[in-house]
Amino acid sequence: MEMKPTIKTKLFKVLALACSLQLIAFSAANAQSTEIQYLSGTGSDKTVNWQFFCTAGRNSGKWTTIAVPSNWEQQGFGKYNYGHDKDSVRGKEQGLYKYNFNVPANWQGKTIKITFEGSMTDTEVKINGKSAGATHQGSFYSFSYDITRLLNFGKKNLLEVTVSKHSANESVNWAERHGDYWIFGGIYRPVFLQALPVEHVEQVAVDGKATGAFTAKVKVAAVAQADEVSAQLFTMDGKKVGEAFSSKIKSGDTVATLQTSVASPALWTPEFPNRYKVQFTLLAKGKPVHTLQEKFGFRTIDVRERDGIYLNGIKIKFKGVCRHSFWPTTARAMNETRSLEDVLMMKDMNMNAVRMSHYPPDAHFLNTCDSLGLMVLDELCGWHKAYDTQVGSKLAQEMIVHDVNHPSIVIWDNGNEGGSNAELDHWFDELDIQHRPLIHPWQVFRQFDTQHYINYDYGNETHLHGHQIVFPTEFLHGLYDGGLGAGLEDYWELMWHHPRSAGGFLWVFADEGVARKDKNDSIDNDGNHAPDGIVGPFHEKEGSYYTIKEVWAPVHFELKDITPAFNGQLNVENRYFFTNLNQCRFTYKLASLQNGSKDSVVGTVNVPNITPGTSGTITCNLPANWQQYSALYVTAYDVTGHEIYTWSWPIKLPAAVAKNIIKLEGNAAVNVSEKDSLIIATAGDVTISFNKRTGLLQTVQNGKGVLPLSNGPLLCEGETGFVKWNTRKEGNNQIIAAEFQKKSLCQLLEWTIFPSGWVKMQVKYFPKEYETSLVGINFSFPESIVKSVQWMGNGPYRVWKNRMKGGTLNIWNKDYNNTATGEGKLIYPEFKGYFSNLYWMKLNTTGQPLTVVCTNEDVFLRLFTPKFSDPAFNTAPVFPGGDLSFMHGISPIGTKSQKAENMGPMGRKHMFYDYGKDPMYAKDITLFFDFSGKD
Incomplete structure (x- = not known):
């Protein structure tokens, strides 16, 4: 039966039991x-x-x-x-x-x-x-x-x-x-x-197999009178497990081998990190001479050629990240709290593994991985060049002896990215009692292909087209806002379903920006060398943090639209390796998100028996009036009670929400006139002008002054083919409609001015090319006057074409910032960029606000153009002209080492058929603008 420690119990164990010594002193009677x-x-x-x-x-x-x-x-x-x-x-x-x-x-x-x-x-x-x-x-x-x-x-x-x-x-x-x-x-x-004591136990190496077989190699020193080494296993709370067992020794002996077996031990896995203690005693004629204690876990790692990596007989995939031992103010000097915080953040992102790069870590970090459950790749240093054999042999032995008993360590790395000395391999094979797998990162070695930064579809007989176990120890090299979360969904779905993929490791956990003591503690990333992290130097969370958290969630939801026929059932896949989903807890929440309402209801979710690797259906016990709410949220909690992720689904679509916001009725008369190159519409104190030559919005003014939205709609790519304006009345409303050239990109542009001062704009258009980067329309708006934005949509972080996950449907508020991700003063979430699933937005300025309501699904809001560092390699995506955009297609982002189009289908250009410019296939954007000036 698996032990299930609570997260509080685990944290207590880490803080109480973690120690920087490899062998922890233990006092025993006499x-x-x-x-x-x-x-x-x-x-x-x-x-x-x-x-x-x-x-x-x-x-x-x-x-x-x-x-x-x-x-x-x-x-x-x-x-x-x-x-x-x-x-x-x-x-x-x-x-x-x-x-x-x-x-x-x-x-x-x-x-x-x-x-x-x-x-x-x-x-x-x-x-x-x-x-x-x-x-x-x-x-x-x-x-x-x-x-x-x-x-x-x-x-x-x-x-x-x-x-x-x-x-x-x-x-x-x-x-x-x-x-x-x-x-x-x-x-x-x-x-x-x-x-x-002069006669003492010098070091211990233990091996607890998943079968319950236990072996220890006990190195003793200066043995003269001592004649026996005994051992006793305990649970972590001190209860004896089985009987004591021992091995006789004689004067001059240096190693004793002890063995026993435990029936049905609780196994160590990343999901259930069960551990035990073993107490060793050196005896002389039955009298204790020296006693010490070690913690360990029962678990077995084995590699099956042309197949995969197995933990306790279960084939696993590594969801990992590379990690430096680093903090901006203390550099490589760390402490237990830092180790705990790092591991908790990795676990929060639903990772199950971490790679030490480029060197072995502090003992307290490994203790924390043991206790909370992260599989570790422990690494001998070496970047592109290796230690010589003489010094490397000494250092390899020091690392193995120091770290060998940690159950979290499942693989050894001989060097980092080409820094492998093959003459050191034998030390890992000979000194590790557990015979863990050995890899050469970045190389094809033994059963593994660990090459770094391989493109999504590499080539015949290589990588996933080859025959070795594919295990990239670095992939998706983060830089600024590129990589890491961007491209991960494509890579991970390929890895998850490919039988020879063992997963991989993102580069890297945190930006390694140092607080320079000679520069008033300003953060120095050495240009574009160090800002490669999922989080900032002080662990500020970037958008990729939440993308990774969703993509790597062990609960995977089938795509689902919530319609009136929804019965509360959602299909899920269990992507755990050792946990049944009925061991987790699920809840749902219904939220209104309308007219400032905070109305919500929370309920239970029924979860049947869904074993690892299988799919099933969970059921939300919804109330009868569930359709009156705007959004459904489902939250999953793991066996420790920690949140896995919260998913959101829209119940009310943008058109339904818009009806409760826009105000079309009013007493003002709507009139249209022409003056010089302008067509001018008025509704009370609202005046809107359109250019007769370009077909663009020129000015907006009301009783409070100018509302500086202008110069739109322009297509993100291509010309509209505008010819002229036509005007007509529809009841109390005035229509100003554009006429376009035959087979032009724009098929329809209509402005409807309502007596209330609200204005509707509808555009139907085609992208410029079959393959295109940007699809949508632009306006100009002065960034210098912007103070903040409130919007309903997915947030709070921006998205890229190849990083869509990690957002939540809600109403969000964000103050203006000019953050360049990973550079300078970090304020997250970044203000500028693309935001998905727009319902409405209110841009607050030093003057009057601009409110825009969208009635279409799947429209992106583009807020200005982010600041990008130079050189940015592949991490400065293309942006449209203008300042504000409403879009059907946005750009992807690349990594430090790869262009976006080489990172999977999501990184490639958009592809749209125009069917000979058949209007029924045109893209449609309908927006309502509040030009009234009323609060």
């Missing part, structure tokens, strides 16, 4: 436990000041203090560099650290180790003036020295550390410091002492 003494703080939020001297750059040449752990650039020292910088301009400063510490007198006779969880880059350690051991090279790995012989017990001791930002080993520099990311210096992860 046994010596590992004692820990931190010399630094435990994270970027809890630091300790050490003495510090920087040899070059800012604040160099003098002894002062620095917070540890930290990167010294973010403490005001040294020089900033991005990985692409030329060697001649790189900061190669050193940091000299000193710290005085006491060692308890009762530690005499124990083995004392000093551990550095991470230091950039070459690190020399001295205790009381004597070397602790060889200089460590490599920035992202935990390393230790036995310093027993160097200590003064019960007295003060001096720790001296020299950190060279630039390594003496060029392969380390190429693997770590020439990557597409910021490079830093300093002791950025915790430093601590461990006191162990």
